[in-house]
Amino acid sequence: MSDSTPATPRPTTTVKVALLGAGNVGAEVARILLDHSTEMAARVGAPIELAGIAVRDLAARRTVELPEELFTTDAEALIDAADVVIELTGGIEPARSRILRALHAGKPVISGNKALIARHGRQLQDAADDAGVPLSYEAAVAGAIPIVRPMADSLAGDRVDRVLGIMNGTTNYILDQMDTTGAQFDDALAEAQRLGYAEADPTADVEGHDAAAKAAILASLAFHSTFTIDDVYCRGITGVTAEDVAAAAEAGYVIKLLAVCERCAGGVNLRVTPTMIPREHPLAGVHGAYNAVFVEAANAGSLMFYGAGAGGAPTASAVLGDFVSAARRLVLGAPAQGAEPHAQLPAVPMDDVRTSFSITLTVQDRLGVLARIAQVFADHGVSIYTMQQKDDPHGTAQRSEIRLVTHRGTNKDLTATVEALRELPFVEDVTGVIRVEHAD
Numbered sequence: 415m416s417d418s419t420p421a422t423p424r425p426t427t428t429v430k431v432a433l434l435g436a437g438n439v440g441a442e443v444a445r446i447l448l449d450h451s452t453e454m455a456a457r458v459g460a461p462i463e464l465a466g467i468a469v470r471d472l473a474a475r476r477t478v479e480l481p482e483e484l485f486t487t488d489a490e491a492l493i494d495a496a497d498v499v500i501e502l503t504g505g506i507e508p509a510r511s512r513i514l515r516a517l518h519a520g521k522p523v524i525s526g527n528k529a530l531i532a533r534h535g536r537q538l539q540d541a542a543d544d545a546g547v548p549l550s551y552e553a554a555v556a557g558a559i560p561i562v563r564p565m566a567d568s569l570a571g572d573r574v575d576r577v578l579g580i581m582n583g584t585t586n587y588i589l590d591q592m593d594t595t596g597a598q599f600d601d602a603l604a605e606a607q608r609l610g611y612a613e614a615d616p617t618a619d620v621e622g623h624d625a626a627a628k629a630a631i632l633a634s635l636a637f638h639s640t641f642t643i644d645d646v647y648c649r650g651i652t653g654v655t656a657e658d659v660a661a662a663a664e665a666g667y668v669i670k671l672l673a674v675c676e677r678c679a680g681g682v683n684l685r686v687t688p689t690m691i692p693r694e695h696p697l698a699g700v701h702g703a704y705n706a707v708f709v710e711a712a713n714a715g716s717l718m719f720y721g722a723g724a725g726g727a728p729t730a731s732a733v734l735g736d737f738v739s740a741a742r743r744l745v746l747g748a749p750a751q752g753a754e755p756h757a758q759l760p761a762v763p764m765d766d767v768r769t770s771f772s773i774t775l776t777v778q779d780r781l782g783v784l785a786r787i788a789q790v791f792a793d794h795g796v797s798i799y800t801m802q803q804k805d806d807p808h809g810t811a812q813r814s815e816i817r818l819v820t821h822r823g824t825n826k827d828l829t830a831t832v833e834a835l836r837e838l839p840f841v842e843d844v845t846g847v848i849r850v851e852h853a854d
């Protein structure tokens with residue numbers, strides 16, 4: 415951080431900050447607050463003081479060296495002594511109770527806890543509104559990328575129709591390594607953990623729950639409604655094989671864990687699934703642990719937000735942006751009020767939503783096979799978009815591999831088609847059933 419000499423802060427009382435958590439993100443927040451307190455104070459308009467850091471284990475090894483006297487295990491006492499609370503511990507409890515304690519006492523709260531906001535965001539926002547203080551969570555969605563505030567403020571005068579996002583750094587890192595270096599899943603995951611991208615329990619990353627939480631948070635803001643993680647249809651990447659990645663590459667696609675939130679008949683569908691996207695789509699060029707959010711709005715058109723979606727320092731940047739904004743408001747005595755979720759659109763279940771599938775079949779190569787397969791698709795009202803046939807690379811001359819991409823069909827019809835294909839006597843295997851985003 416570099417600044418010209420800051421103006422003298424206003425002679426206001428010191429803003430005391432309670433930091434909960436000193437892990438990957440919390441430690442970086444503490445470091446920046448301590449190293450750049452003068453610039454921060456100038457931006458806030460008052461002196462600031464890191465009053466303490468609440469942790470679970472005082473003896474735990476830290477990634478950043480921090481003054482020992484700041485550490486405490488008494489989070490509640492620290493909250494009570496502070497003016498602003500930054501929660502970076504994660505999980506539902508005790509994070510929720512502590513945030514409520516701060517809000518009920520009229521203290522602004524900044525949190526990066528997507529798991530909590532995606533489940534109890536409404537309750538916490540109501541508590542913040544009752545107290546007239548901000549609850550800010552830019553870090554909770556796509557790390558450093560400014561997307562929560564742009565969605566809540568900059569796009570508040572537009573109508574958002576669709577949000578497509580690569581919103582989990584760990585899984586994007588894994589899939590990108592599999593795509594570009596042929597890495598194995600486990601090795602790529604271990605590296606993502608070492609780099610501090612993964613959640614404490616990486617199941618949340620690889621099973622898609624982390625991206626689903628972010629989708630629920632963003633969709634609530636985008637569609638002025640209240641969605642929770644339970645409204646998101648969610649499939650992770652543990653079933654994606656090296657063969658799937660290679661087959662997608664051969665067909666001109668890349669597999670991403672894509673979050674899609676889109677208006678459809680009757681409401682909004684929210685889903686997180688491994689998805690094939692054409693190599694030329696802007697989201698296909700999002701590599702490593704980077705995140706990107708592609709927004710389609712009625713008047714703004716297409717917008718893309720890109721940057722570091724995970725990691726200590728990048729996420730700390732988002733936390734501190736929220737902190738400066740909340741602390742400034744506190745110093746100015748300006749009350750805060752979240753926007754009402756006035757539209758309250760319902761979540762549309764996956765069965766009724768129209769998407770496309772890629773399907774790979776290993777079949778016995780005999781007369782009439784293709785006609786029977788095509789009939790199964792027709793029987794279920796699913797139209798075929800592209801089809802490729804080649805000799806089974808691992809098999810004999812009597813076996814073929816058929817790869818099909820469908821036009822859009824309801825999820826109910828697509829899944830029923832796959833089940834019916836599995837039942838055909840000459841179909842030996844059905845693999846690589848992956849959703850596809852393409853323009854049809």
Ligand SMILES: NC(=O)c1ccc[n+]([C@@H]2O[C@H](COP(=O)([O-])OP(=O)(O)OC[C@H]3O[C@@H](n4cnc5c(N)ncnc54)[C@H](O)[C@@H]3O)[C@@H](O)[C@H]2O)c1
Nearest residue numbers: 435436437438439440469470502503504526527724725729
């Ligand atoms: N790591 C990232 O890239 C990233 C990005 C965006 C958001 N987040 C979110 O930020 C939060 C923190 O993530 P992290 O990666 O720093 O986690 P972490 O596991 O590295 O650190 C968690 C910290 O919280 C403390 N803690 C946990 N439970 C506690 C309790 N009950 N009382 C007091 N302290 C407790 C731990 O001692 C540790 O210092 C999470 O909500 C996470 O989802 C992380």
Ligand SMILES: N[C@@H](CCO)C(=O)O
Nearest residue numbers: 582583584611613724
């Ligand atoms: N575990 C998350 C951290 C950012 O939320 C990720 O991999 O994207």
Ligand code: NA
Nearest residue numbers: 552555557559
């Ligand atoms: Na963000």
